[in-house]
Amino acid sequence: MNAKRIYLSNPHIGHLEQEYVAEAFATNWIAPLGPHVDAFERELAQAVGTAGAVALSSGTAAIHLALRLAGVGRGDTVFCSTLTFVASANPILYEGAVPVFIDSEPDSWNMSPAALQRAFIDAELQGRLPKAVVVVHLYGQSADMAPILELCGLYGVPVIEDAAESLGATYRQRSSGTFGRFGVYSFNGNKMITTSGGGAIVSDDLEALDKARFWSTQSREPVPHYEHTQIGFNYRMSNVAAAIGRGQLRVLEERVESRRRVYDRYFRALSRLDGIAFMPEAPYGRSTRWLTALTVDAERTGWNRSRLLEELAGRNIEARPVWKPMHLQPLFQSCSYYPHEQHRSVSDELFGSGICLPSGSDLQEEDQNRVIDAIMTLVSSVAGKRVLQ
Numbered sequence: 001m002n003a004k005r006i007y008l009s010n011p012h013i014g015h016l017e018q019e020y021v022a023e024a025f026a027t028n029w030i031a032p033l034g035p036h037v038d039a040f041e042r043e044l045a046q047a048v049g050t051a052g053a054v055a056l057s058s059g060t061a062a063i064h065l066a067l068r069l070a071g072v073g074r075g076d077t078v079f080c081s082t083l084t085f086v087a088s089a090n091p092i093l094y095e096g097a098v099p100v101f102i103d104s105e106p107d108s109w110n111m112s113p114a115a116l117q118r119a120f121i122d123a124e125l126q127g128r129l130p131k132a133v134v135v136v137h138l139y140g141q142s143a144d145m146a147p148i149l150e151l152c153g154l155y156g157v158p159v160i161e162d163a164a165e166s167l168g169a170t171y172r173q174r175s176s177g178t179f180g181r182f183g184v185y186s187f188n189g190n191k192m193i194t195t196s197g198g199g200a201i202v203s204d205d206l207e208a209l210d211k212a213r214f215w216s217t218q219s220r221e222p223v224p225h226y227e228h229t230q231i232g233f234n235y236r237m238s239n240v241a242a243a244i245g246r247g248q249l250r251v252l253e254e255r256v257e258s259r260r261r262v263y264d265r266y267f268r269a270l271s272r273l274d275g276i277a278f279m280p281e282a283p284y285g286r287s288t289r290w291l292t293a294l295t296v297d298a299e300r301t302g303w304n305r306s307r308l309l310e311e312l313a314g315r316n317i318e319a320r321p322v323w324k325p326m327h328l329q330p331l332f333q334s335c336s337y338y339p340h341e342q343h344r345s346v347s348d349e350l351f352g353s354g355i356c357l358p359s360g361s362d363l364q365e366e367d368q369n370r371v372i373d374a375i376m377t378l379v380s381s382v383a384g385k386r387v388l389q
Helices: 015-026 035-048 059-069 090-094 113-125 145-155 206-216 239-250 252-270 305-314 346-353 365-388
Strands: 052-056 077-081 098-102 132-136 159-162 182-186 199-203 276-278 292-296 354-357
Touching (some): 015 035, 035 052, 035 239, 052 059, 052 206, 059 132, 059 182, 059 199, 098 113, 132 145, 252 292, 292 346, 346 354
Parallel strands (some): 077 098, 159 182
Antiparallel strands (some): 052 199, 182 199
16 A cells, blocks of 8 residues: 555645744744634634633533533433544533433535424423533534524523634634534534644623633632632643644635635535435535545445455545434434424434545645545446446
C-alpha cells in the first residue's frame, strides 16, 4: 500500500493564525487567559449574531455548562438527538440526569419533530417534562428549528443547540446555533474551524454567559485569596488556542465554500451510481457540508456499508460510518427512545447504510478523484458482474 493516506477531515491552518500565535508568544500571553480570548469571544459572537460568547476548552465542556445553566440536575430528564457523537449526550450524565433519545427525520437527518412531539406528550402524561432539549445539527446542516422551538415553547422547555458541526450553516438566513437559549460550537481539529481543541457557548443571555465564564475558571471568587463557594471546572480556553481561533474565524466562509465544493464534486460523480444517495440539503438553509455523507443500498450496489469501508481503508482512504445512534450504544441501553414513526427508526437505517467520505477543506482534487475512482470502480465492478450474469 504505497498511496498516501487521505484523511477524513484534516485541520486546515493558514498564515494569519500563525501571526496571532506569534503575537501571543511575543507578549508572553501563554496563560489560560489573555487578550486573544476576549477578542475571540467578541469576534465569534459578532460572526454568528449573538450578544455574547464564552470560549472554552471543548465543545463537550460547552454542552456541560449549557446544561447547568438550564438547571439540569440529578434525576432530571433531557431530550437529545440520537444520531450524534457521544459528546452530545455524555454531559447529561455528568449532571446525574437521564437522556431520552429522539430519532431523525429523513429530509434533513436531524431531530424529528414528530418523534419529539410524541416524547413531550408522554412526558406530560407522566408529569415529568424534560429540563432541556439538546438539538444536534448533523454533519453541518441545521435541524428544522421552527417546529422544534414551537414544541419546546409550548411546554416551556429551553433548547440547547449542539452546533459543533455546523458553524457557518444557516437556517432561514440566521446562523445555526443562535435559535435556542444556548448554542454550542466545537473547534476540535476536524471541525469547520479549529483552535486545536476548544469550544464555545453563544447566547443573548449575557448574565448566563457570565455565570458560565465564572464556572469555567474553577468558580474562583473575585477576592485576593482563593475563595470558592460553588463547584467549578477547568474549562477555559487558553490565549494561544484563542489566537488560532481568531485567524481561523477570518476564513470561515472560505472553509464553508471549500467543503461545499468537495460535496459538489462527489455528488456530480457518484450520484449517477444506482443505490448511492446523498444526505439531502433541506430547503430552509445552507449546510456547511462539514462531512459529505451518503447512503449505500446494499441490494442495488452489491456492497454493504462495512465492506465498502474496508475496501476504502485498504486503499489508504479514511472513511467512516454515519454516527452509531445513542440509543444503540451500550452506555445508554436503559434509556428511552422515540423513533420517527412507530415502526420506523430513521437513525437505525442511516447507521446501517451511511458513510462519510474525506471532506476536509484542504482536500486536493487529485486526492478526491482517488476516492471517487475507488468507489466507482468497486460499485461498477459488481454492477458489471450482474450484467454478465
